[in-house]
Amino acid sequence: MDSRTPSGNSRSVNLLFLAVGLLVLAQIVLIYYQLASLPSMLPGLLALVGLVSLLLRVRSRSASQDERIEKLQHSLITQRMTDQDTGAALPGWFGQALDTECRRAIREFTPLTLMQFTLRCTDPATLAACRVRLAKMLTDQVSRPGDLVGLSDSGDIELLLPNTNEQAERLAERCIAQAERLLSAERVEIRLAACTLQPKADLSPDKVKEHLIHQIDRVNIQPPSSYSYRAEPADVEALNSTFNL
Numbered sequence: 001m002d003s004r005t006p007s008g009n010s011r012s013v014n015l016l017f018l019a020v021g022l023l024v025l026a027q028i029v030l031i032y033y034q035l036a037s038l039p040s041m042l043p044g045l046l047a048l049v050g051l052v053s054l055l056l057r058v059r060s061r062s063a064s065q066d067e068r069i070e071k072l073q074h075s076l077i078t079q080r081m082t083d084q085d086t087g088a089a090l091p092g093w094f095g096q097a098l099d100t101e102c103r104r105a106i107r108e109f110t111p112l113t114l115m116q117f118t119l120r121c122t123d124p125a126t127l128a129a130c131r132v133r134l135a136k137m138l139t140d141q142v143s144r145p146g147d148l149v150g151l152s153d154s155g156d157i158e159l160l161l162p163n164t165n166e167q168a169e170r171l172a173e174r175c176i177a178q179a180e181r182l183l184s185a186e187r188v189e190i191r192l193a194a195c196t197l198q199p200k201a202d203l204s205p206d207k208v209k210e211h212l213i214h215q216i217d218r219v220n221i222q223p224p225s226s227y228s229y230r231a232e233p234a235d236v237e238a239l240n241s242t243f244n245l
Contacts, residue, residue, distance in 0.1 A: 083151055085128070086135035094150030094158060098205045101146055101162040105199040111231075113164040114208050115172060115194040116216060117157040117179060120224075121187060130188045131157060137182055138175070168196045169229045176227045191219045192227035198234050 081093040089097065098114070105112045117134060121127040135157050138149045146162040159175070161168065176192040183190060193215035197208055211230065219228035 086132050087139060088135045088157060089148055089150035091151055091153050095205060097148050098160055098208065101160060102203050102205060105162060106203055109199050110163040111165060111196050111198050113161040113168040113194060113196040114212050115159040115192060116152060116212060118191045120189040126186055126188060130183050130186055133182060134179055137178065164196055166231060172227050172229045176225060180225045189224035191224060193219045194229045196231040198232045
């Protein structure tokens with residue numbers, strides 16, 4: 001077992017304390033046979049007490065460090081949020097962000113936009129490289145709080161844009177044009193589906209995904225470099241309905 005691991009450190013400390021315990025036992029036996037010369041043994045006893053005190057502090061510090069290391073390891077495992085290749089949010093984290101922004105949109109009465117870029121290529125290596133380049137471009141483009149580039153369950157690039165308005169379609173046009181220029185040298189097809197939903201009481205990730213799927217189905221029958229966008233019409237009565245968190 002690696003002595004650098006928490007369990008390895010604990011084992012080393014326990015072995016050290018066993019050695020000290022044997023040393024203390026030897027000193028006690030020695031004291032028993034040399035009671036007459038106790039004053040001459042006083043420096044050795046003081047040194048022994050100091051050694052035991054030091055080892056107790058080391059053991060306490062080692063236990064504390066082991067606990068911190070275990071917490072950090074657990075955090076790194078459970079909170080892995082981004083894809084190591086694209087830097088985009090993994091589906092689990094992206095889904096949580098979408099749920100949070102749906103709730104925020106209802107509270108703050110602001111529309112929400114979701115986009116999905118679909119890449120198609122017969123060469124898996126080219127497809128993966130294009131996905132990385134596209135994700136990086138989008139990450140550089142969006143910078144507002146809440147904007148998030150992520151991956152869908154199928155590996156497509158998604159873009160979450162809270163607090164959007166009717167200008168979202170123009171953004172979709174720019175995004176597909178920039179993506180086409182970025183990947184023009186590659187044999188890859190790219191299409192964009194996007195939708196903007198109003199902050200109605202029934203706004204939820206499932207509703208957003210349902211609307212997005214409709215746009216994906218529409219754009220998939222169109223030529224490459226096409227986009228399909230739809231904005232949900234505003235309904236004043238629905239927007240004013242009560243929403244309970």
